[in-house]
Amino acid sequence: MxxxxxxxxxxxxxxxxxxxxxxxxxxxxxxxxxxxxxxxxxxxxxxxxxxxxxxxxxPSKHALYDALFQRGWVLLLEDMRRYGREQPPDDGDLAAVLTRFGQRFARWSVEHPAYAQLLFWRPVPGFQPSDEAYQPAVRLYDDTFAQFRTLQERGLIRPDADLTLVQQQWTIVIAGVVSQQLANAPEEPFDRGRFTTQIPALALMFADHYADRRDTRATTFTRGRRRNASKG
Amino acid sequence: MxxxxxxxxxxxxxxxxxxxxxxxxxxxxxxxxxxxxxxxxxxxxxxxxxxxxxxxxxPSKHALYDALFQRGWVLLLEDMRRYGREQPPDDGDLAAVLTRFGQRFARWSVEHPAYAQLLFWRPVPGFQPSDEAYQPAVRLYDDTFAQFRTLQERGLIRPDADLTLVQQQWTIVIAGVVSQQLANAPEEPFDRGRFTTQIPALALMFADHYADRRDTRATTFTRGRRRNASKG
DNA sequence: GTCTATATGACGATAGAC
DNA sequence: GTCTATCGTCATATAGAC
Known part of the structure; x- marks a missing residue:
């Protein structure tokens, strides 16, 4: 003391x-x-x-892993917050916002594969991160949820959408991108990764589902554009 | 010899x-x-x-891992083929088909966490699976692609959709579900997993994007139903 | 307070007796 | 085909030098 x-x-x-x-x-x-x-x-x-x-x-190797786990989440949290400050708060539609933040998250993960394995998988047999080490991960979760709420308040997400589910499903998608990229082609750079380059298309799919569009003709118009995007 | x-x-x-x-x-x-x-x-x-x-x-521990890697993919391939034979070939729309096969794949993975870690992540430092051990994984990939082609021929997937991308993106989503479930809540059973239960909603999102709908009113109708589904 | 020296028991792997 | 003996390395623990 x-x-x-x-x-x-x-x-x-x-x-x-x-x-x-x-x-x-x-x-x-x-x-x-x-x-x-x-x-x-x-x-x-x-x-x-x-x-x-x-x-x-x-005091032990596990304690070292715990410190690494915490530092990894702190670094990722700081990177995402720095990016959030750089971004204009209302730039683009839902797909654009999802793409940018998803890419930022996935880029950090792919460019820090050692941290990513430790943070997103459970590769060390007996290791369970302490509550303290988990804290920055919770803060990042809360940050992200607050951003989703802002998107909904600004009318970019349907008012009846369950934000908890939206966040969870987008998290699943980004976790899938990172997982697949790191496991199957870890040497590919982020910008040319065969999985990381799918983020914009996946974001479009998401936006199509959760974006607030009350005009049916607008929906049809977007639908037409998407046909090209899926070919890229 | x-x-x-x-x-x-x-x-x-x-x-x-x-x-x-x-x-x-x-x-x-x-x-x-x-x-x-x-x-x-x-x-x-x-x-x-x-x-x-x-x-x-x-001859080595890596050779043992290699045999386990191969056996894991063989078991998963057999499970998916068994399921494919049980399924009526034209039951339901695209979302239903994606949901069923995605759930089958994810269920096997979550219920065989040891195999899943070995097959989908890279937890063993120097281990690279041999070409022979990789073969059943390639066969499962080809099986899946053939099923997507059938879906497109039957008119359930837009004729202009790039099947390679469709398969890759759906693979990303399922990999994300399995990854998140195993890393964050491995003890939850498949049917009540906080991530595995998102598969139907994710499949709906996919179908919305890639389903072949030439009738605009049909699109609007499905769109209305989706609002309820996202609440579950 | 900080580090070294030393020891223990587990690991993957090899050599050679039976 | 199984064993014993052995090697080098690992995480871990303790005793003690400075």
Whole structure:
């Protein structure tokens, strides 16, 4: 308790710095060898110390995974929030908005495959993330839900649509894109991925279902345009 | 060569039987401990032999994973073909067909989580399935494509739709459902899974996009029904 | 307080006796 | 075909140097 009351203590800062260094090496190894391929010995080797020294900073390998899990969600949350601030709040229709945010999420995931495996799959046998590590994931969920609510208030989503279901279904789609891309063609860049490039088409499908269109002729018009889009 | 020419040899049969026993124990362990939690020592322990004896049947742990990968796809392929034979070939509209086959695929995956992790994710660091092990997966892909072609020929899918894209996008959606269900709520049964129960709604979205509807009033009618479906 | 040295038991894998 | 013995590596734990 008393030690936590002095966050700017020199030793404390140095300790936090070392912890970050451990996490950096861990992520680099996971990117090379896969999440399950992470070994404390390899971290120590790259840092020039002995494996037991790592136990000064993390009580177990699971605790290390927990810190990585939390940092991954924090990084993804920050990336999505940065993107949200950059975006004009009312640019384009529902399909355009879904596409942009879905692409941003999927891009980060595909470009950080080690984090993505840890965050979206369960590759470590006994590992269950702690409540604290889960918190940034919950915050991202809440952020996303608030954005869906805004879309509905602005009239881009049908007023009778259940936002919980809309968010869940769009999450399923993006999770599918990331999963398939990482499992089947992890070396493809995001912009040319055979799965990631399907996001706009999938967003169109979504918008067709949930967009607020009271004019039947407008529906027919959009329907005609979609025929071309599905050919791309 | 000569030994392979006598497939009914007693020793050969006994050997194949032992191999199946090894795979059975391996899957059971993976279901308990996760794919990465599989250990040769545990297999040997359950079989009442010593770990090195397993090397008579599999030259490495990766070879064991390869056999499991192949057997998983064979089981899933057989399940889907069995289902295809049971189904009347022209029962219902596109949404109904997509729902039924998607549910069958997702149900098998959720009810065989150990296989599913191995088939759909890449949880084992250096493991790459061999071409031979991949073959049943290709056969299932071809089966599915042929069914989509039949649907298009029967007029259930727009004639101008690119079937490759339709199949790929539906695969993404089902992969997303399975991924999310297994990663976030693996203990929920298929029929009450918070993700698996979204398949009908997702299929409706798909059908809305790709179904062949030349009558605008029919479109409007379906559109009206959908509002209720999205509330479930 | 921080790290090293050392030890334990599990793992995948190999060699060779029977 | 199964065994014992062994190797190198792993996560983990403890004792103690500085």
């Amino acid at each position: 008393a030690s936590e009351a002095v966050p700017l203590d020199r030793r404390h800062r140095r300790r936090l710095q070392t912890i970050q260094e451990v996490l950096d090496h861990a992520i680099e190894i996971m990117a090379d060898e896969g999440v399950a391929g992470l070994s404390l010995g390899e971290i120590a080797r790259r840092m020039g110390i002995r494996p037991p020294s790592l136990y000064v900073y993390f | 000569a030994s392979e020419a006598v497939p009914l040899d007693r020793r050969h049969r006994r050997r194949l039987q032992t191999i199946q026993e090894v795979l059975d124990h391996a899957i059971e362990i993976m279901a308990d401990e996760g794919v990465a939690g599989l250990s040769l020592g545990e297999i040997a322990r359950r079989m009442g032999i010593r770990p090195p004896s397993l090397y008579v049947y599999f």
